[in-house]
Amino acid sequence: MEKLSRDMKFCHACLKEHEVDTVAVTEETIFRGKPVSFQAVYDYCSNLDQLLETEELIKINQLSLIDAYRKEVNLLTSDEIRRIREKYGVSQKDFSEILNWGEVTIIRYENHQIQDQAHDEVMRKIGTDTQWFKELLVSARERLSEKRFKKYLDIVLQQMALNKSSYIESFMEASISKYDGTEYNGGTSLQLPLVVDMINYLAKKVDNLFEVKLMKLLFYADFYHYKMAGKGISGLVYMALPMGAAPDNYRCLLDLENVNFIEKQEADFISRRFVPTANYQSSLLSDFHKLILDRVIEAFKDKKTDEIVISMHNEDAYKNTSFKEPISYNYAKTLSID
Ligand SMILES: [Zn+2]
Incomplete structure (x- = not known):
């Protein structure tokens, strides 16, 4: 018997x-033919040295018993069902609507009614497969108010962006890890949140920050920081590409959360102009990082993309690195900025 609280x-x-x-007391019983153990x-x-079960406690204890049974037979518990629903911010009634089940089905499942196996599998899949839930939501549009449909869709889209962002982070971290401890990562491991801060900082201070220019400015910021302080800022590895240096897998950066740009279809390509994310506060950049970034901005903000590409092509870092190979941070010492 474990004491939980004491009240007058x-x-x-x-x-x-x-x-x-x-x-709390651990109880053992047989429920639907299964031995289950639960906390009452x-x-x-x-x-009187006597245990007493109020009406409220009777309800709580019944639910504990049922949840213990659900666990025993590998069904979602009432809490797990509620958490799946709340992940999408959906009310109990609307969750039933989206699934096209009876109006009170979810209310019951989050309480004492044990779900059948098929319904359990559907809810489980919704918990992990946001794309699939989005499809269910879209096909239930007619059965929901327009306002709530939009609210739920927004949440789903946010969830999808988050999933994508965390997938990309893992991918970049894994693919860059082969450079750990080499001259190519600037003596620091990859820190994507810092990269996001750098991009927003640059986007705030540089007008017309297009993709190629952004990649060059990141390179200059990391290498200039290395020149001054003996290590890079972001941990990015830069490759020698035709237009100059660019982070390895740089296209992944475009998909990170809080990296914002405006796409425009040009004659034969899509241009991307980077803009700061609204209400985003760079919080990871130190004053020294900002000093370095400001110096790089000062040097290049008024230069056109092709002018920056020319500067880049004149850097030892670029000249001495084979095409599509990583650039050694050792070349930072002859970087043109000082
Ligand atoms: Zn008493």
Whole structure:
């Protein structure tokens, strides 16, 4: 018997007001033919040495029993069902609507009614497959108010962006890890949140920050920082590409959360102009990082993309690195900025 709390209250066992402990007791029982063990909660009357189950506790204990049984037979517990629903911010009634189940089905499943296997599998899949939930949501559009449909769709899209972002982060971290401890990562491991801060900082201060220019400015910031402080800022590895240096897998950076740009279809390509994310505060950049970034911005902000590409092509870092190979940070010492 484990004590959970103690309160002064009217005791329904001895019919006096006194300090009553609420206690947890492990109980074993057979439910639907399965032996289950669960935590039951009681009030304990010390005057009569007696456990007491109020109406509220009866409900709680029944749900504990049912959830213990659900666990035993590998069904989602009531809490797990609620968490899946709340992940999408959907009400119980609307969750039933989206699934095209009876109106009160979800309310019941989050309480005492044990879900059948097929429904359990559907809810489980929704918990992990946001894309699939989006399809269900879209096909239920007619059955929901327009306002709530839009609200749920927004949440789903945010979830998808988050999933994508975390997938990309893992991918970049894994693919860059082969450069750990080499001259190619600037003596620091990849820190994507810092990269996102750098991009927003640059986007705030540089007008017309197009893709090629951004990649060059990141390179200059990392290499200039290395020149001044003996290590890079971001941990990015830069490759020698035709237009100059660019981070390895640089296209992945475009998909990171809080990296914002405006796409425009040009004659034969799509241009991307980077803009700061609204209400985004760079919080990871130190004053020294900002000093370095400001110096790079000062040097290049008024230069056109092709002018920066020319500067880049004149850097030892670029000239001495084979095409599509990583650039050694050792070349930072002859970088043109100082
Ligand atoms: Zn009592």
